[in-house]
Amino acid sequence: MNDRMATVLADIENLNSNWSCELTDEQAKEHSFGRIRSLDEKVVKLWSVPRTTGQLLKSFVIASGAKTILELGCSAGYSTLWLIQGAIVTGGHVYTTEILPDKIALATKHFKAAEVEKYITLYQQDIMQTLNQWQHSPIDLLFMDADIPRYPDYFTKIEPLLNKKALIMVDNAVTHKTYMQVFFDKVEASNKFIMEILPIDHGIALLLKK
Numbered sequence: 001m002n003d004r005m006a007t008v009l010a011d012i013e014n015l016n017s018n019w020s021c022e023l024t025d026e027q028a029k030e031h032s033f034g035r036i037r038s039l040d041e042k043v044v045k046l047w048s049v050p051r052t053t054g055q056l057l058k059s060f061v062i063a064s065g066a067k068t069i070l071e072l073g074c075s076a077g078y079s080t081l082w083l084i085q086g087a088i089v090t091g092g093h094v095y096t097t098e099i100l101p102d103k104i105a106l107a108t109k110h111f112k113a114a115e116v117e118k119y120i121t122l123y124q125q126d127i128m129q130t131l132n133q134w135q136h137s138p139i140d141l142l143f144m145d146a147d148i149p150r151y152p153d154y155f156t157k158i159e160p161l162l163n164k165k166a167l168i169m170v171d172n173a174v175t176h177k178t179y180m181q182v183f184f185d186k187v188e189a190s191n192k193f194i195m196e197i198l199p200i201d202h203g204i205a206l207l208l209k210k
């Protein structure tokens with residue numbers, strides 16, 4: 001990892017503990033922005049993945065040779081920067097989506113500071129819009145870290161967009177297991193994936209295409 005990347009990652013790790021943003025009443029009503037436990041709560045945080053999860057993301061990109069990588073939920077770009085490090089090795093590209101303007105501004109700043117803009121496309125819109133407009137190659141690796149109640153709908157959209165041997169990685173598979181259940185049931189019912197839950201950090205579900 002070069003010094004620029006190391007500095008930006010350390011900056012986001014520091015920011016992760018103290019950054020917060022107060023939603024307007026209108027924003028709070030119209031979107032979850034990843035809030036799950038209490039939709040009355042108007043404060044959102046960065047909710048970046050822990051470093052170990054980032055290292056795993058990078059490693060899985062490299063090990064699988066993934067080139068077309070899609071992330072749902074960019075926040076300030078922390079997990080994205082780990083995915084990008086993998087994409088630089090595989091010759092791939094990372095597509096990500098974030099809807100909250102304050103976080104889009106942060107992520108854009110971080111991608112510039114790390115000088116990785118050519119490896120990343122940040123869609124500044126709702127995830128469903130990104131999926132509906134998808135015109136890139138089949139997805140090799142998908143990282144899901146966004147609004148969990150909508151995962152079953154995302155899965156319906158994404159499944160046909162996946163490459164034959166695609167890998168899906170899902171954060172919060174242990175910490176938010178209850179909220180995740182409808183999604184996991186849908187994945188099981190498809191009979192197309194082998195699921196392994198790694199009890200690391202927030203819990204990472206690996207969904208491997210059969």
Ligand SMILES: C[S@@+](CC[C@H](N)C(=O)[O-])C[C@H]1O[C@@H](n2cnc3c(N)ncnc32)[C@H](O)[C@@H]1O
Nearest residue numbers: 033034047048049073075078079099126127147
């Ligand atoms: C847990 S955070 C992502 C953290 C990020 N993966 C990281 O580790 O640095 C979830 C993010 O998804 C965004 N989000 C939630 N639902 C979304 C949606 N439907 N469309 C776009 N972004 C969404 C939220 O605003 C939030 O920033």
